Amino acid sequence: xxxxxFLLQGLSVALDPMILLYALIGVTLGTAVxxxxxxxxxxxxxxxxxxxxxxxxxxxxIMFAGIYYGGMYGGSTTSILxxxxxxxxxxxxxxxxxxxxxxGRGGPALATAAIGSFIAGLAATVLLAFVAPTVVKxxxxxxxxxxxxLMVLAFVTVSSAFGESARKGLISLFIGLALxxxxxxxxxxxxxxxxxxxxLLDGIEVTTLAVAMFAVGEALFVAGQxxxxxxxVIAVKGSVWMxxxxxxxxxxxxxxxxxxxxxxxxxxxxxxxxxTFLSYAAExxxxxxxxxxxxxxxxxxxxxxxxxxxxxxGTLVPLLTLGLPTTAxxxxxxxxxxxxxxxxxxxxxxTNPQLVWGLIASLLIANFMLLVLNLPLIGLWVKLLxxxxxxxxxxxxxxxxxxxxxxxxxxxxxxxxxxxxxxxxAMRLYGYPIAPVVVGLILGPMAExxxxxxxxxxxxxxxTLVGSPVSATLLALSALALIVPLxxxxxxxxxxxxQLASDED
Amino acid sequence: MSGTTPQGSAGTRRPxxxxxxxxxxxxxxxxxxxxxxxxxxxAGGYAGVGPADVPRxxxxxxxxxxxxxxxxxxRSGKTDREAQNVGPILWIVGGLAAQLALLTTAGFSIAxxxxxxxxxxxxxxxxxxxxxxxxxxxxxVVYLLFAGLLKLSLPxxxxxxLVWGLFRGHNGGTPA
Numbered sequence: 077x078x079x080x081x082f083l084l085q086g087l088s089v090a091l092d093p094m095i096l097l098y099a100l101i102g103v104t105l106g107t108a109v110x111x112x113x114x115x116x117x118x119x120x121x122x123x124x125x126x127x128x129x130x131x132x133x134x135x136x137x138i139m140f141a142g143i144y145y146g147g148m149y150g151g152s153t154t155s156i157l158x159x160x161x162x163x164x165x166x167x168x169x170x171x172x173x174x175x176x177x178x179x180g181r182g183g184p185a186l187a188t189a190a191i192g193s194f195i196a197g198l199a200a201t202v203l204l205a206f207v208a209p210t211v212v213k214x215x216x217x218x219x220x221x222x223x224x225x226l227m228v229l230a231f232v233t234v235s236s237a238f239g240e241s242a243r244k245g246l247i248s249l250f251i252g253l254a255l256x257x258x259x260x261x262x263x264x265x266x267x268x269x270x271x272x273x274x275x276l277l278d279g280i281e282v283t284t285l286a287v288a289m290f291a292v293g294e295a296l297f298v299a300g301q302x303x304x305x306x307x308x309v310i311a312v313k314g315s316v317w318m319x320x321x322x323x324x325x326x327x328x329x330x331x332x333x334x335x336x337x338x339x340x341x342x343x344x345x346x347x348x349x350x351x352t353f354l355s356y357a358a359e360x361x362x363x364x365x366x367x368x369x370x371x372x373x374x375x376x377x378x379x380x381x382x383x384x385x386x387x388x389x390g391t392l393v394p395l396l397t398l399g400l401p402t403t404a405x406x407x408x409x410x411x412x413x414x415x416x417x418x419x420x421x422x423x424x425x426x427t428n429p430q431l432v433w434g435l436i437a438s439l440l441i442a443n444f445m446l447l448v449l450n451l452p453l454i455g456l457w458v459k460l461l462x463x464x465x466x467x468x469x470x471x472x473x474x475x476x477x478x479x480x481x482x483x484x485x486x487x488x489x490x491x492x493x494x495x496x497x498x499x500x501x502a503m504r505l506y507g508y509p510i511a512p513v514v515v516g517l518i519l520g521p522m523a524e525x526x527x528x529x530x531x532x533x534x535x536x537x538x539x540t541l542v543g544s545p546v547s548a549t550l551l552a553l554s555a556l557a558l559i560v561p562l563x564x565x566x567x568x569x570x571x572x573x574x575q576l577a578s579d580e581d
Numbered sequence: 582m583s584g585t586t587p588q589g590s591a592g593t594r595r596p597x598x599x600x601x602x603x604x605x606x607x608x609x610x611x612x613x614x615x616x617x618x619x620x621x622x623x624a625g626g627y628a629g630v631g632p633a634d635v636p637r638x639x640x641x642x643x644x645x646x647x648x649x650x651x652x653x654x655x656r657s658g659k660t661d662r663e664a665q666n667v668g669p670i671l672w673i674v675g676g677l678a679a680q681l682a683l684l685t686t687a688g689f690s691i692a693x694x695x696x697x698x699x700x701x702x703x704x705x706x707x708x709x710x711x712x713x714x715x716x717x718x719x720x721x722v723v724y725l726l727f728a729g730l731l732k733l734s735l736p737x738x739x740x741x742x743l744v745w746g747l748f749r750g751h752n753g754g755t756p757a
Binding site: 126246263264268269295296465467469474475481482491494498505506531536 | 599600603607610613614617618621622626629630631632633635636639642643646649650653662663665666667669670672673674676677678680681684685689693696697698700701702703704705706712716719720723727731732733734735736
């Protein structure tokens with residue numbers, strides 16, 4: 077069967093009324109958390125993991141993916157109207173978008189963001205459908221050592237390649253890896269680092285860690301800041317519709333953003349935020365109106381907004397085909413798959429094509445839903461921004477603890493929530509990135525398993541790790557990704573890298 | 582290490598305290614992992630790598646990062662950071678602790694309502710006479726939604742029993 081046949085099959089799954097409802101809930105929630113500062117898609121998916129435990133796997137996963145897509149749409153609204161990015165992937169949008177809003181062009185800014193997101197989301201999802209089967213074919217020949225090398229590459233790129241300092245990124249990663257050791261060793265059944273506490277035998281829940289670091293840590297951080305930021309919501313004046321000139325200036329950045337965003341998301345090279353920075357830089361360079369950049373150039377909104385959506389779709393390529401998450405949200409979605417006893421990877425395409433293609437087809441439909449939610453209904457989301465902060469954060473913490481209590485209502489779990497929350501706060505305060513901890517916790521045990529399998533096959537011969545062309549190339553890339561940024565920083569060129577810091581989603 | 586860092590000129594600067602604390606914490610975690618690994622049987626099998634080896638490597642990595650942090654603390658010197666408000670932080674931490682302490686006895690709604698009020702207080706709504714009832718009511722609605730409709734198991738207390746009793750009709754009265 078060709079990709080088209082599979083997609084048609086997927087559409088028949090996706091058009092099921094229940095599945096459509098799941099998708100609608102997902103994109104609505106996603107837009108809401110995208111709009112609200114302080115919570116993002118990673119946290120929301122983590123919160124929903126325990127809630128969806130008893131629900132339909134396909135529907136739940138479609139909902140999670142909808143949240144991811146929705147977060148990318150919704151983040152732009154906050155960036156444009158509030159100048160406080162709702163998501164890390166929308167930081168760049170605030171640069172030009174907020175200037176446009178201040179100049180009374182908030183409507184066209186929101187429109188170019190939404191339409192750009194739609195076009196990029198649609199194009200990138202189609203790309204995902206066509207690229208995934210090819211990657212699956214490649215992945216079938218991957219052995220344990222190749223997977224191990226792939227994970228090492230993901231570790232390096234997530235932690236140390238970008239961001240303010242390689243040391244801080246690696247520290248975050250190793251904390252995640254250390255936390256991943258807690259529990260029963262998957263190959264021999266030995267209890268590690270459980271200190272006789274039975275609840276620790278199962279290991280540290282991804283939900284608990286993610287909720288603690290993202291929700292509790294963020295709430296503590298925002299509460300602790302002295303100077304409050306300028307929180308004025310700029311009303312949307314004038315027409316929401318773009319003029320012919322706006323269209324003419326927007327369509328190329330949309331396409332360029334898609335082309336930049338998709339591969340960045342698909343490679344284990346960090347999240348959507350990196351794609352948005354690159355797209356912004358590209359638009360600034362190619363623009364016929366460079367003088368407008370910094371004063372509200374529409375290209376600076378159109379490009380990055382397209383890029384972050386394309387990158388979200390790109391992230392699903394390694395997640396679905398290799399089981400390899402490259403962002404915090406993808407890492408938590410992987411935990412979602414595992415919760416339902418599904419292991420993403422080449423086999424999933426063979427054993428559960430209904431689910432995979434249903435998911436991909438649903439994302440196409442989700443894009444249409446999101447376009448409606450984010451253009452005609454934009455006023456509703458703007459209202460969300462007027463919720464006073466005390467109620468907003470109080471509500472966030474209620475839902476945050478609900479997820480943890482629902483997963484495991486034990487004092488041990490809640491104590492961990494508190495401890496990791498304070499840890500997340502301290503890490504934010506001193507500039508240590510959060511995402512590597514989550515990725516380390518999820519990928520750590522998988523990397524260890526693949527490593528030990530590879531060494532079992534070679535009877536303990538370490539050279540096997542560079543024995544296949546794939547693994548040798550991937551490990552060489554990892555070494556480059558570790559060393560080159562170190563040299564760049566040592567030469568004082570670290571500023572560019574720290575701007576590319578991958579924060580949350 | 583003091584004063585004689587490889588970079589030399591750091592002699593007059595004071596080391597960055599926060600980075601030193603990080604180094605200390607990393608070293609402590611490394612020791613804990615190493616000691617735990619020492620207790621595990623060496624069952625490498627064909628791989629030659631058993632359950633204790635990967636922990637040892639991670640402990641080694643943490644130790645290395647700890648050293649790197651010490652060097653960095655002396656090299657970069659003291660960095661000033663924006664002062665934080667301690668009050669709001671204590672409110673939230675206190676709210677979480679109260680929820681933790683009360684959850685099994687008072688039930689989800691009351692414990693979570695207190696967390697709600699404490700968080701609101703951290704962000705400036707200090708009127709507890711208003712926020713505690715609002716919080717408890719909100720948590721109760723959340724409880725009914727998630728425990729009732731989505732069958733999530735949340736700890737019930739007197740308040741939840743009361744509401745369930747009301748829902749199930751008046752036969753047998755309200756258990757309290």
